[in-house]
Amino acid sequence: MSNAISGFSKLSKSEKIEWLLDTYFTDKDIARKLVKQYWNSDEKLQKLHDEFIENTITNYYLPLGVAPNFSINGKLYTIPMAIEESSVVAAASKAAKFWLKRGGFKAEVISTEKIGQVHFTYDGYFNDLASFFKAVKPKLLSSASDITENMERRGGGILDIELRNKTEKLDDYYQLHATFETLDAMGANFINSCLEQFADTLKNEAEHNLEGNLDVVMSILSNYVPNCLVRAEVECPVSELKSKDIKNPEEFAEKFKQAVNIAEVEPYRAVTHNKGAMNGIDAVILATGNDFRAVEAGVHAYAAKDGQYSSLTHCSIEDGVFKFWLEIPLALGTVGGLTNLHPLVKFSLEMLRNPSARDLMQIVAVAGLAQNFGAVKSLTTTGIQEGHMKMHLMNILNQLKATPKEKVRLIEHFKTNVVTHGAVVEAIKNLR
Ligand SMILES: CC(C)(COP(=O)([O-])OP(=O)([O-])OC[C@H]1O[C@@H](n2cnc3c(N)ncnc32)[C@H](O)[C@@H]1OP(=O)([O-])[O-])[C@@H](O)C(=O)NCCC(=O)NCCSC(=O)C[C@@](C)(O)CC(=O)[O-]
Numbered sequence: 566m567s568n569a570i571s572g573f574s575k576l577s578k579s580e581k582i583e584w585l586l587d588t589y590f591t592d593k594d595i596a597r598k599l600v601k602q603y604w605n606s607d608e609k610l611q612k613l614h615d616e617f618i619e620n621t622i623t624n625y626y627l628p629l630g631v632a633p634n635f636s637i638n639g640k641l642y643t644i645p646m647a648i649e650e651s652s653v654v655a656a657a658s659k660a661a662k663f664w665l666k667r668g669g670f671k672a673e674v675i676s677t678e679k680i681g682q683v684h685f686t687y688d689g690y691f692n693d694l695a696s697f698f699k700a701v702k703p704k705l706l707s708s709a710s711d712i713t714e715n716m717e718r719r720g721g722g723i724l725d726i727e728l729r730n731k732t733e734k735l736d737d738y739y740q741l742h743a744t745f746e747t748l749d750a751m752g753a754n755f756i757n758s759c760l761e762q763f764a765d766t767l768k769n770e771a772e773h774n775l776e777g778n779l780d781v782v783m784s785i786l787s788n789y790v791p792n793c794l795v796r797a798e799v800e801c802p803v804s805e806l807k808s809k810d811i812k813n814p815e816e817f818a819e820k821f822k823q824a825v826n827i828a829e830v831e832p833y834r835a836v837t838h839n840k841g842a843m844n845g846i847d848a849v850i851l852a853t854g855n856d857f858r859a860v861e862a863g864v865h866a867y868a869a870k871d872g873q874y875s876s877l878t879h880c881s882i883e884d885g886v887f888k889f890w891l892e893i894p895l896a897l898g899t900v901g902g903l904t905n906l907h908p909l910v911k912f913s914l915e916m917l918r919n920p921s922a923r924d925l926m927q928i929v930a931v932a933g934l935a936q937n938f939g940a941v942k943s944l945t946t947t948g949i950q951e952g953h954m955k956m957h958l959m960n961i962l963n964q965l966k967a968t969p970k971e972k973v974r975l976i977e978h979f980k981t982n983v984v985t986h987g988a989v990v991e992a993i994k995n996l997r
């Protein structure tokens with residue numbers, strides 16, 4: 566415990582860095598130089614980034630790539646993607662180009678309801694609590710009117726509050742289960758403020774008008790939003806699947822469907838299958854300044870909604886038509902959070918023509934579907950390594966500190982040779 570420190574948060578940025586260097590690094594000059602190398606030379610811009618979180622010491626770069634040629638409901642988009650993994654942007658771009666010639670992507674928002682809960686305990690009779698809730702519900706709603714005024718003016722606000730009896734799961738456990746429409750905001754802060762107000766009102770009213778003890782445990786939105794759903798899909802006649810990598814479209818369609826069916830019934834495969842979709846989803850979520858932890862948690866809960874973790878995408882072949890679709894819950898914002906603060910987020914949103922939250926839900930779902938299509942297409946044709954390792958080659962060359970000249974020679978060499986880590990090591994050895 567000799568590294569424990571009290572009052573770290575109160576130190577200045579430089580003091581924090583010096584403490585880190587003294588405590589953990591052998592070559593402090595190199596470590597200090599690295600940390601400072603990532604500072605933006607524009608001090609105002611750096612300060613903006615410093616203030617996003619706490620104890621900031623420097624910036625952590627992720628590449629921002631773009632995938633062009635996405636036709637979504639007849640409109641063309643170039644989709645921004647912030648991600649560290651090679652081949653994801655290439656796969657998205659390739660899938661976009663593939664479907665551009667086959668009718669493009671269709672997407673629709675099914676619902677936009679957000680959820681929040683006040684979790685509380687009550688040791689009296691349920692019937693008493695139910696009558697009390699009925700009487701107090703208008704007060705719960707009106708007590709939050711200061712918070713909801715602006716949202717209501719925009720057409721959103723609180724949709725409903727229900728009392729839920731959870732005592733079969735846990736002694737004395739009840740909830741106020743509230744639903745919200747938060748329009749272009751993800752809504753976490755709005756919902757949490759409403760919930761905390763409900764909790765105060767509930768507690769105060771219970772003290773005077775309810776027999777027994779009512780205790781509020783916590784008030785928080787849920788990141789599980791099964792009624793904030795978006796669907797994206799592609800379809801075309803099986804015969805039109807024919808392309809550079811698909812010589813026999815009927816065989817491809819059957820095998821692709823089989824791969825999706827496997828992910829529907831086999832959790833080990835479903836997790837990896839969905840990871841492929843999340844490659845696209847997370848990259849757009851990050852580029853547009855949304856909360857990827859919230860999205861990840863909610864999407865995976867949805868994938869397990871029927872009691873077993875399963876595929877987020879589905880496939881059918883009916884009457885010679887291949888159809889592939891994805892349905893996911895997404896609580897996104899195009900206002901609030903980081904969206905109006907991070908200059909690259911603003912840039913990304915402008916590139917997407919300043920979408921509403923509903924538009925962004927569709928774009929993100931399409932990115933997920935495209936990514937999953939690209940991965941499963943590779944898996945069921947060439948195998949994943951061929952394309953992925955082709956894209957990963959530059960990372961291996963950089964790891965091996967290849968010179969610019971060596972890179973040119975080896976990129977040429979691997980146009981006709983299979984990329985594996987061993988093969989690249991061998992080839993660079995032969996050159997040197
Ligand atoms: C990697 C490709 C696209 C190569 O595919 P290819 O056929 O070698 O590409 P190409 O050189 O013929 O180019 C065709 C198009 O692909 C795109 N493309 C091609 N190269 C680039 C590039 N350098 N930069 C940007 N875009 C690129 C681009 O759209 C290009 O068109 P163009 O721009 O020339 O008009 C293909 O093999 C592929 O889609 N592979 C799938 C890769 C993948 O899914 N990667 C994710 C990481 S693996 C993983 O995490 C998930 C997984 C697989 O486990 C999920 C699962 O199991 O389901």
Ligand SMILES: NC(=O)C1=CN([C@@H]2O[C@H](COP(=O)(O)OP(=O)(O)OC[C@H]3O[C@@H](n4cnc5c(N)ncnc54)[C@H](O)[C@@H]3O)[C@@H](O)[C@H]2O)C=CC1
Nearest residue numbers: 747748749750751752753754755856859898900901902903
């Ligand atoms: N469990 C979770 O997911 C939690 C997430 N968070 C964080 O909360 C943030 C998101 O919260 P928000 O309340 O969305 O952001 P926010 O607190 O920045 O509020 C956005 C506000 O924008 C205003 N607004 C302007 N135009 C609007 C429009 N057209 N539609 C809707 N609202 C409009 C509204 O007053 C709205 O409340 C994210 O950064 C997230 O990481 C915070 C707590 C918990």
